[in-house]
Amino acid sequence: MIVARVKDRQLTSDIxxxxxxxxxxxxxxxHIRRLHKNDNHLDILLYPSSFVTPLEKTEFDKYFENETRLINIPxxxxxxxxxxxxxxxxxxxxLAFRENKILEQSQLHKDLTEQDDIILDLxxxxxxxxxxSHYAIIVDNERQIPLVGSRDYRDKHPLQHSTMVAIDLLAADSVYLRENLIE
Structure with missing residues (x-):
């Protein structure tokens, strides 16, 4: 990917x-933020190095410093x-990053709790x-046991996504009449 340094940060809304x-x-x-602001400068990812129609020289000179650099991105x-x-x-x-503690623990060979193992097996x-399909499991925090498991039924109705169905199953009188996957 080609990276260029912006001459004037105030022109970012035009760039x-x-x-x-x-x-x-x-x-x-x-998962990649196109702009990166550092202490003294602002860098932007322009396009892949193999891109066939790059920015015109006049436009480039107007907004960016002379040097570009090539980087790899995931x-x-x-x-x-x-x-x-x-x-x-x-x-x-x-880069954007969202931590997944269960995945992190399993990949780093840390011991998962018994409850984590039960939920993963489920x-x-x-x-x-x-x-x-998407699935949802509701767990009782005090006893650390799964109470309800549900799947996605959005093909039947847009409000019947897995979380909504799981909440409905947890209620005493289920409206959707769907299967509790834990039972």
Missing amino acids: IPLIDTIYPWPHSLK ENPCLLKWQYDICIKEHWPG FQKIQENDKE
Whole structure:
């Protein structure tokens, strides 16, 4: 990916629409922030190095300093903290990261609690039949046991997503009449 340094930060509102017309930021790169603000300067990801219609020289000279640089960016979002730390040091500091503690613990070989194992096993059993649907499990915090498991029924009604169905199943009189996957 080609990175350029912005001459004047106040022109950023003009630069972003210009760059988006040349190379719209694809959804597959949503985990990467296009702009990175450092102490004294602002860097922007322009487009891939293999891009065939780069920015015109007059436009480039108007908004950016003379030098550009080539960097690698991760195709997929970082799943683990150590991956994120490496990517922001070696590639591009403007990455989005959402921590997943269960995944982090399992990948770092930390011991999961018995309740975590039960919930993970439950998710795996539920998803064996239908890997495309979304699922929700509601857990009793005091006793640390799963109470309700549900799947997505948005194909039947837009409000019957997995979380809504799980809450409905938890209520005494279920309106949706859906299956509790834990029972």
